[in-house]
Amino acid sequence: MMKTSHILFILIFCVTGATRIFSQNTKPRVIVTTDGEADDRASMVRFLLTSNEFDVEGIINSSSQFHWVGGTGWNAFHPVSWVKDYIDLYARVYDNLKLHDPDYPSPDYLLSKWKVGNINGIGEDDIRTEGAELIAQVVLDDSDSRPVWVQAWGGCNTISRALKIIQEDHPERMKDVAGKLRLFLIWEQDGTYQDYIRPNWEKYNIPTIISDQFDCMAYIWPKVLPEEVRTYFEADWMRKHILNGHGPLCDAYENNNEAFNAEGDTPSFLYNISNGLRCMESPGWGGWGGRYVWVRNNVWMDPLPDSTYKRPTGRWFIDNSWSKKMENDTAKVEMDIRTNYFKPIWRWLDDVQNDFAARAEWCVRDYTSANHHPVVRLKNTPLSIKAKAGSKLKLDAGKTYDPDGDVLSFKWWNYIEAGTYSGKAISGSGKTKFKITVPDDARPGDTIHMICEVTDSGKPPLTRYVRVIITVIP
Ligand SMILES: [Ca+2]
Ligand SMILES: [Ca+2]
Structure with missing residues (x-):
């Protein structure tokens, strides 16, 4: 059964024109x-190398309970200029990156989007910083109706x-800003x-x-992957x-x-890569940034590891994290639960x-001596x-092809947890075409998510996907 919240999420997407992301690329x-x-600095290397996939609207220093200006020892705040330092390093490989995709943003453009936000203390949100002003300005700008993904x-x-600025200066805009x-x-x-x-804001x-599942890409990866x-x-x-x-x-x-040391924050932008998994259409569908379940309003969190876990009603953070609770488990039954908890992310990590x-x-x-992603396209098959x-x-x-002319392998499989049909598994491989019989015990309203995973024969092998969603009707 499709939850009202799922429908709401998709509805908001359609209303704000986000579906254009997929139809017009x-x-x-x-x-x-x-x-x-x-680990943010490690994530930034990957983010900059992935910046051809996004319209980067801001890169903003901010504090946290772990690092703030005035923090000492491990809590020290890395000088804000580290962002510029990495963009400068990006500038040195930019010309070569452009050989592979002319859409890589220029270093000057990225530098123009770098601003310092609120960094003076844990949770300091009083000062009108340039970083906060930039976020407010981007979401208030009416000239672009596309959604804006803000990653913490x-x-x-x-x-x-930023949201306080909007509430203080433009209270009448809160609802439409929230829609974006x-x-x-x-x-x-x-x-x-x-x-x-x-x-x-949650009411909007x-x-x-x-x-929390991001943690399998942070420091604990050797224990949990x-x-x-x-x-x-x-x-x-x-x-x-x-x-x-x-x-x-x-x-x-x-x-x-x-x-690898850690890149705990990387899942937040892996989620925004248009790799064909369509996860931006609903957090419940799952993709490179993980899979989430609806909790309240339009807030989504990690699926329960098992029925004995209780979801926090308040803050979801390190002190009550299930990841941290399970980190040092050694009994097989507990380790299996932990492995399954992180699977929405690690199932893709070879491709990532x-x-x-x-x-x-x-x-x-140069272009001819490197590999590039296959382009997965359906033929006479709708996405839904x-x-x-x-x-x-x-x-x-x-209609799938590879820009390098590589041999492609196709694997069709059923992402069971993403859909609502929970009966027998459906799978197949090897061919561009996949025949499926909608199971007899599927009920009206059930959804079946079929993923076609296409991997090329280049080095390293690259994978892209398409997701076809079957909805059962009476
Ligand atoms: Ca961080
Ligand atoms: Ca290729």
């Missing part, structure tokens, strides 16, 4: 707020200040979501993801594909004895890391299909 607009922790890699305080906003929070890394944003149903993807984070892989011989931006990638590796190659190679139980359908990704 316009890019998602994104704003990053970052507390500059070591640190605290929510600069976002909170999308929030992706990596935990609530300060109290401002509960203290200001929730009581004043801003699509909001508050993530299953063997099959852990290889992609170990020193051998990282040295070969990122750290050695990939130019000055990758040279600056902070690591842990050449193994190969994507990173290809972009690292783009820093130093209405069908009766028992009916036979043919799904066809026959």
Whole structure:
């Protein structure tokens, strides 16, 4: 059964014109707020290498409960200029990146979007900073109706200040601004979501993801990732594909004895890559940034690890995190629960890391000696299909091609957790075409999410997808 909230999410999307992102291939607009922790700096390398996928509307320093101006020791605040330093390194590989995609934004453009937000203390959201003003200005701008994805890699305080500016200066605009906003929070890394944003803005149903499952890409990855993807984070892989011989931006990638260190904030922008999974249409569908379930208003959080877990009614953060609670589990039954909890992210991590590796190659190679993503296109198959139980359908990704002329492999599979039909699994592989019989026990209203995963024969192998959603009708 489709929840009212699912419908609401999709409705808001349609009303604000977000569906254009997919039909006309316009890019998602994104704003990053970052507390500059070591793992944010690692995420920034990947973000800049991925910046051809977005319209970057802001990169903003912000504080968090972990780092603020005046914090000492581990809580120290990295000088705000680190953002500029990384953009300067990006400038040194920019010409080469453009050989692979002319859409990479210029370093000058990125620098013009870098602003300092609220950084003076944990949860400080009183000062009208340039960063807060920029966020307010972007969402208030009527000339572009597309949604704006605002990511909290640190605290929510600069976002909170931006929303206060809107409430103070343009109270009549709150509702339409909320219709444009999308929030992706990596935990609530300060109290401002509960203290200001929730009581004043949640009623306007801003699509909001508050993530805990991101943690499998942070420091605890060696404990919680299953063997099959852990290889992609170990020193051998990282040295070969990122750290050695990939130019000055990758040279600056902070690591842990050449193994992956952490990129806890990365899922918030992996979610905004238009890779065919269509996860931006609903957090419940799942994609590179994870999969979430509806909680209240239009707020989405992590699926319950098992029925004994209780969802917090207040702040969702490190102190009550399920990730932290499960981090040191060693009993098999507990480890299995933990592995399953993080699966919405790690199930894609081989593809995610190969994507990173290809972009690292783009820093130093010419077009013909590097790999590029396949372009997955359906043939005579709509993205959404209405069908009766028992009916036979043919799904066809026959217009798919690879810009390098690589051999492509196709794997069709049923993303069971993303849909509402929970009966027998449906899968198949090897062909562009996939025949499916809608199961006899599927009920009207059930949804079946079929993913076609296309991987090329290049090095590193690159994967793109298409998702076809079947809705069962009477
Ligand atoms: Ca951070
Ligand atoms: Ca290719």
